[in-house]
Amino acid sequence: LQLEESGGGSVQAGGSLTLSCLASGLRENRQCMGWFRQAPGKEREWVAGIDDFDKRNYEESVKGRFTISKDYAKNTLYLQMNSLKSEDTAMYYCAADPRDCYYSEYGRLGMDYSGKGTLVTISS
Numbered sequence: 001l002q003l004e005e006s007g008g009g010s011v012q013a014g015g016s017l018t019l020s021c022l023a024s025g026l027r028e029n030r031q032c033m034g035w036f037r038q039a040p041g042k043e044r045e046w047v048a049g050i051d052d053f054d055k056r057n058y059e060e061s062v063k064g065r066f067t068i069s070k071d072y073a074k075n076t077l078y079l080q081m082n083s084l085k086s087e088d089t090a091m092y093y094c095a096a097d098p099r100d101c102y103y104s105e106y107g108r109l110g111m112d113y114s115g116k117g118t119l120v121t122i123s124s
Helices: none
Strands: 002-006 009-012 017-024 032-038 045-050 056-058 066-071 076-081 090-097 118-123
Touching (some): 002 090, 017 090, 017 118, 032 066, 032 076, 045 066, 056 066
Parallel strands (some): 009 118
Antiparallel strands (some): 002 017, 017 076, 032 090, 045 056, 066 076
């Protein structure tokens, strides 16, 4: 299983950015996928998760601003980020888990696989 993120960059506060994650080696429609982030000097934290039925869960601080989605035909996971804040600055990681999202609570408890990350920097 390989996950490759892209789309990171630098934007001003209030702006938008969309991250992409190209996945290969996945079992068709049988995994939980999500996004994590790690800010400088902080631990990695869960951001959002999505299951095979497109049910989504979000960390409280990104609710209403971030949207996680999947394009099954392209094997690609997305994270649309709007109304970005300086505290959203972090390395963002795509993640996947072969189990149903129920077991990882949509990623809150961690996921087995992760990409190398893409850096998002928000300037105020």
